[in-house]
Amino acid sequence: MAAVAMIGVGIGIAGPATADELYELGEYLSGECRTCHRSAGGETIPAINGWAVDMFVQRLKAYRDGTRDNPAMRRVARSLSDEDMRALAVFFEKLGQ
Numbered sequence: 001m002a003a004v005a006m007i008g009v010g011i012g013i014a015g016p017a018t019a020d021e022l023y024e025l026g027e028y029l030s031g032e033c034r035t036c037h038r039s040a041g042g043e044t045i046p047a048i049n050g051w052a053v054d055m056f057v058q059r060l061k062a063y064r065d066g067t068r069d070n071p072a073m074r075r076v077a078r079s080l081s082d083e084d085m086r087a088l089a090v091f092f093e094k095l096g097q
């Protein structure tokens with residue numbers, strides 16, 4: 001996870017990330033998400049490909065602040081910076097296009 005944190009920090013220091021940089025970071029971070037969130041979804045775990053960026057980020061922040069309750073998602077969301085969340089959102093939104 002240290003490598004993930006360093007990538008997020010590196011982008012933040014350089015200034016606002018471009019769409020391509022966000023996509024690449026999102027792709028890098030997405031492995032854990034794709035372990036559970038399959039492209040077709042499942043009975044209890046939704047597909048997240050194609051979700052709008054704002055909705056994706058809003059839901060992750062709700063897990064992080066505890067207003068949405070799922071222990072696994074809270075753990076994941078608490079490990080992500082706002083920029084990491086946005087990068088994941090950009091990546092998964094494009095997968096649905």
